[in-house]
Each structure stands twice: as structure tokens, then as C-alpha cells.
Amino acid sequence: MTLDEVLQRGLTAAAEDYDVPAGAVDRVREQLAPMEMEKQTGRPSGPTWRLSGHKWMGIAAAVVMVLIAVPIAIGGNGGSEGGSGGGETAASSGVVPPASKSAVGGSTAVTDQQRRLAHGPVGAPLASPAPGAVTGGSTTAGGGGTAFDANVVAPPVPTAPNRVVKTGELDLQVGKGQVGATLNRLTALAAAEHGYIADSHTAEAGPAPSGQVTMRVPVQRFEDAVQQARTIAGTKVLGLQTSGEDVTSKYVDLQARIRALQATRSTYLTILSKATTIGETLSVQQRITDVQTQIEQLQGQLRVLGNASALSTLTVTVDQKQVAVATERPHEDNGFVKAVKLSVSRFVHGIEAIVGIIGPVFLVLLVVVLGWLAARFGYRASRRHLV
Amino acid sequence: VDDRDELDRWLADSYPTAFRTACLVLRSPADAEDAVQEAFLRVWRFRDAIPPGEGRRPWLYRVVVNACLSRVRSDRVWRERSADDALVNLPGQADPQHDVEDAVLSSCVASAVDRLPDHLRVPVVLRYFTGLAEREIATAIQRRPGTVKSRLSEARRRLADDPALAAWVELEVAR
Numbered sequence: 001m002t003l004d005e006v007l008q009r010g011l012t013a014a015a016e017d018y019d020v021p022a023g024a025v026d027r028v029r030e031q032l033a034p035m036e037m038e039k040q041t042g043r044p045s046g047p048t049w050r051l052s053g054h055k056w057m058g059i060a061a062a063v064v065m066v067l068i069a070v071p072i073a074i075g076g077n078g079g080s081e082g083g084s085g086g087g088e089t090a091a092s093s094g095v096v097p098p099a100s101k102s103a104v105g106g107s108t109a110v111t112d113q114q115r116r117l118a119h120g121p122v123g124a125p126l127a128s129p130a131p132g133a134v135t136g137g138s139t140t141a142g143g144g145g146t147a148f149d150a151n152v153v154a155p156p157v158p159t160a161p162n163r164v165v166k167t168g169e170l171d172l173q174v175g176k177g178q179v180g181a182t183l184n185r186l187t188a189l190a191a192a193e194h195g196y197i198a199d200s201h202t203a204e205a206g207p208a209p210s211g212q213v214t215m216r217v218p219v220q221r222f223e224d225a226v227q228q229a230r231t232i233a234g235t236k237v238l239g240l241q242t243s244g245e246d247v248t249s250k251y252v253d254l255q256a257r258i259r260a261l262q263a264t265r266s267t268y269l270t271i272l273s274k275a276t277t278i279g280e281t282l283s284v285q286q287r288i289t290d291v292q293t294q295i296e297q298l299q300g301q302l303r304v305l306g307n308a309s310a311l312s313t314l315t316v317t318v319d320q321k322q323v324a325v326a327t328e329r330p331h332e333d334n335g336f337v338k339a340v341k342l343s344v345s346r347f348v349h350g351i352e353a354i355v356g357i358i359g360p361v362f363l364v365l366l367v368v369v370l371g372w373l374a375a376r377f378g379y380r381a382s383r384r385h386l387v
Numbered sequence: 388v389d390d391r392d393e394l395d396r397w398l399a400d401s402y403p404t405a406f407r408t409a410c411l412v413l414r415s416p417a418d419a420e421d422a423v424q425e426a427f428l429r430v431w432r433f434r435d436a437i438p439p440g441e442g443r444r445p446w447l448y449r450v451v452v453n454a455c456l457s458r459v460r461s462d463r464v465w466r467e468r469s470a471d472d473a474l475v476n477l478p479g480q481a482d483p484q485h486d487v488e489d490a491v492l493s494s495c496v497a498s499a500v501d502r503l504p505d506h507l508r509v510p511v512v513l514r515y516f517t518g519l520a521e522r523e524i525a526t527a528i529q530r531r532p533g534t535v536k537s538r539l540s541e542a543r544r545r546l547a548d549d550p551a552l553a554a555w556v557e558l559e560v561a562r
Contacts, residue, residue, distance in 0.1 A: 003547055006555050010496025011516040013489040015407035018416055024406065025399045028427045256502060263495050264551040270491045271558060
């Protein structure tokens with residue numbers, strides 16, 4: 001079975017899930033009756049003076065322009081408020097034109113309740129009043145019907161909440177002994193912004209105390225948190241870097257892939273229930289396991305992305321201001337001074353060398369004396385034995 | 388079409404297919420009924436413009452598609468469609484009297500087709516459900532046949548990448 005056959009069979013089956021509403025054709029006929037009456041009574045029919053949605057929008061836009069232009073021309077700045085107000089009104093009426101139904105001959109007589117009753121539950125049997133003649137066959141395109149506009153343009157994008165991953169790095173400098181206090185203030189700030197400290201480390205001992213905290217705050221409060229952090233009393237901002245990445249498309253894509261994989265899993269489960277041999281069963285089970293693994297991986301990515309886009313990350317580094325140590329600038333000496341210094345230096349080095357050599361010499365002398373005494377003692381003792 | 392009775396019969400006969408075509412485009416029976424009613428009223432109003440012979444069928448779907456796209460462009464339908472998109476059409480939602488395999492297949496295909504953008508979904512529905520030829524689809528959506536051909540090709544490419552549909556094709560071939 002090729003893709004074409006799968007599509008044909010699947011779409012036909014999907015279409016049959018939609019029950020043709022009972023009495024729908026009669027309701028169309030009811031709508032047609034007034035039109036026929038008009039025609040029979042001689043009133044103009046056909047393309048009467050009815051404005052299309054585009055024309056209504058054009059008129060609305062012209063009215064808005066006039067509403068904006070007139071106050072500006074008369075009162076200068078005073079007209080801006082009225083103009084913008086008019087624009088909003090026109091925009092709302094333009095997006096959802098109220099004349100969309102009336103343009104085809106009056107409002108429809110079918111209420112939502114009637115429709116629901118007519119459609120019934122999804123699983124109800126079909127009630128098609130007449131079989132639709134669905135046959136293929138090519139034909140030359142007819143040329144009539146210029147009254148209809150069939151511009152296939154992209155529909156308006158549905159308003160989905162944007163998902164933006166926001167991160168920032170802030171470098172602060174504080175006075176002596178203020179690192180700990182500043183870090184405490186940052187911790188309190190994270191709590192006040194309904195966030196938390198994800199990471200923190202300090203090095204307050206030593207000549208250059210410093211600390212760093214990583215705050216996670218709700219993405220809606222990111223800018224406020226940055227502003228609060230950079231205006232902490234007693235601090236000086238050395239650097240600030242923020243960035244934002246729109247991950248809405250990634251998020252939506254992950255959701256779509258998960259849905260598709262879930263549909264695939266359902267397919268395999270159905271096929272599994274129809275498997276008749278062990279080989280088929282094992283094969284399908286393996287596929288289900290693979291799909292399930294992919295679903296879990298994507299769900300993990302979705303969670304990570306959701307977390308990253310829900311909570312922004314602000315890393316604040318706090319350093320203590322360093323006291324400038326005055327370094328003595330070496331200056332050039334003249335030749336005589338250099339010679340004296342060199343002489344003194346060499347004298348000192350000579351003394352050092354003499355002192356340094358005394359130790360070994362003394363050690364050698366000590367060994368020699370001890371050896372001589374030992375020899376002398378031994379010689380006398382041997383003479384006493386002989387005598 | 389001069390004979391009003393014949394036009395009435397033709398529209399009545401065409402209603403089920405037109406309604407289901409609109410359902411596949413809009414994924415909402417209520418909106419589909421409104422769209423088809425609107426389209427049929429237009430057809431009746433401009434019946435003098437209906438081309439004779441075989442040309443009237445694509446002409447009818449041109450009007451139906453226009454009515455559907457008008458509704459797609461409205462915010463109300465988009466809100467409902469966005470809400471529907473959050474749900475996956477699982478087999479359990481299908482007609483229990485259907486063969487279970489057809490129910491699963493219809494769910495997979497409908498979900499995959501629904502993820503296509505409108506300019507690809509409409510030709511696919513007209514081709515594979517309504518059964519229009521490429522030239523008739525060109526009439527229905529007022530585009531050149533070459534454009535229809537490329538859109539159908541692009542739609543097939545995207546649908547072939549859909550894992551659920553790919554699994555179906557693979558398993559059917561394996562059988």
C-alpha cells in the first residue's frame with residue numbers, strides 16, 4: 001500500500017466519522033426561500049449592493065485615517081489618543097467582519113444547539129440523505145464565478161504564548177567587607193521575585209573577597225530582577241549582559257513530534273492486538289518500545305525547555321573593590337652610586353661566602369682533631385701493654 | 388444551470404461530500420455546516436455563472452473552499468482549532484462500528500493532514516477525499532495546475548515524513 005492509497009483510505013475513513021447533519025439541506029433551502037421571493041417580486045437579486053469583507057475593511061481603514069488625521073490637524077498632540085482609539089475599534093471590526101454572514105443573504109437560522117443535536121455523538125451511524133457522487137476524472141476548468149475571491153493566503157497565526165529563554169550576567173563591585181551582605185541581599189531579592197538561588201559560592205577570606213550567585217526567577221520578572229540587582233545600595237555595576245532566545249518554535253515542534261509519536265504508538269498497539277504469530281508480536285513490541293523511548297526523550301527535552309523558558313537565569317558576580325597598592329617606581333642611579341652599591345653588595349656576598357664556608361671547614365677540623373685524639377689514645381694504650 | 392429543480396437536486400446530492408470536505412478542512416462539523424450553507428447560498432445566488440458540464444463540480448468546490456478559508460481566517464475558528472490541536476485524535480474517539488484498523492488509520496491520517504498548512508491541506512483533501520483531478524483542484528483553489536502539482540508533491544513529502552503514516556505504509560508493504 002503506497003502513501004497515496006493510505007491517504008485516500010485514511011481520509012475517506014476520517015470523513016465518514018463526520019455525520020452529515022440531518023436536515024441540513026432543508027435548512028439551506030429555507031435560506032434560499034427569501035432569495036427566491038425577492039427574485040419573484042422583482043426586487044434586485046444577484047450581486048446586489050452588498051459590501052464584501054474587504055470593502056468593509058477598506059471603509060473602516062478610511063474612517064480610521066480620517067479620525068486620526070482630523071484631530072492631528074486640529075489639535076496637534078491632543079488628537080493622538082482619539083486616533084489610536086479609533087484604530088483599535090477599526091482593527092477589531094476588521095479582523096472579524098460582522099458582515100461575513102450577511103453578505104450571503106442574511107443570518108443563518110441554525111443555532112449551535114440545533115447543530116449539535118443534528119450532528120449527534122461522533123459514534124452515531126451515518127445518516128447521509130443522498131450518496132455523494134464522488135468520482136474522479138479530469139476536466140477543463142470552468143471560467144465563471146468571478147465574484148468569489150479564493151486567495152489562499154496564510155491564515156493569521158494563533159496567539160500562542162511566546163517561550164523565551166532569558167539569561168543575564170551582572171558584575172558588581174562592593175566596598176570592603178560588603179561581599180557577604182550583598183550576597184544576602186541578592187538572596188532576598190531572588191525570594192522577593194518568586195525565584196530561588198540555584199547556585200552560590202563565596203570566597204570571603206583572603207585579600208580579594210568575592211562571591212557569585214545564580215538566581216532563577218520567573219521569566220516575566222527577569223527585567224525587574226536585573227533592575228533591582230543593579231541598584232543595590234553600595235554596589236557599582238562593572239558589567240551587565242543579557243540575552244534572550246525565542247524557543248517557541250522548538251517547543252511547538254517538540255509538542256507536535258510527541259503527538260505524532262503518540263499516534264504512532266497507538267497504531268502499533270492496535271496492530272499488536274491483531275498480531276497472530278510470536279514473531280509479529282515481538283517485532284511490534286520492539287517498535288513500541290522504540291517509540292516509547294523516543295516519546296520519553298522528547299518529553300524530557302520538552303520539560304527542560306519548559307523549565308528554561310519559565311525561569312530565567314541571572315548570574316551575579318560580586319567582587320570587593322581592590323585597594324590600590326602604591327608601587328615604588330624604580331629610578332635610575334648614577335655610576336658612582338651604582339659602584340658603591342655594587343661594592344657593598346659584593347662585600348655582603350663575600351661575608352656570606354666566608355660565613356658559608358666556616359661550617360664545612362669547622363666540620364673537617366673537628367673530624368681531624370677527633371681522629372688525632374683517637375690515634376693518640378690508641379698509641380698510648382698499646383705502649384702501656386708493652387711495658 | 389437553468390432548471391432550478393435540477394440545481395436543487397445537484398446541490399442536495401453534492402451536500403454530503405461537500406460537507407465532509409469542509410469538515411476535513413475545518414475539523415469542526417459546526418463550522419463546516421456553516422461554510423457549506425454559505426457556499427450553497429452563493430452558488431444559488433450566482434447560478435448563472437455555473438459552468439456547464441463537468442466544469443461545475445470543481446466550480447462548486449471552489450466556492451466551498453473559499454467559504455472554508457474565509458472561516459479559517461476568522462479568529463473564532465482559529466481559537467477553536469488551536470484548542471483542538473491540543474488533543475490527539477486517538478482511535479477511541481472514532482466510530483466504534485468502524486473497523487478498528489480503519490479507525491486508527493483515519494485518526495493517523497487526519498492528524499497528519501491537519502498538521503499541514505492550509506495551502507497544502509486543501510489540495511490534499513480535494514485530491515484524496517473529494518477525488519478531484521489536479522486540473523479541477525487548480526480551478527477550485529484558483530491556482531495554476533503546476534502550482535497544484537508542486538503543492539501536492541510538497542504535501543506528500545511532508546506526510547511521508549510523518550512517523551505514524553510512515554509506519555502504516557511500512558507495515559502494509561510488509562504484509
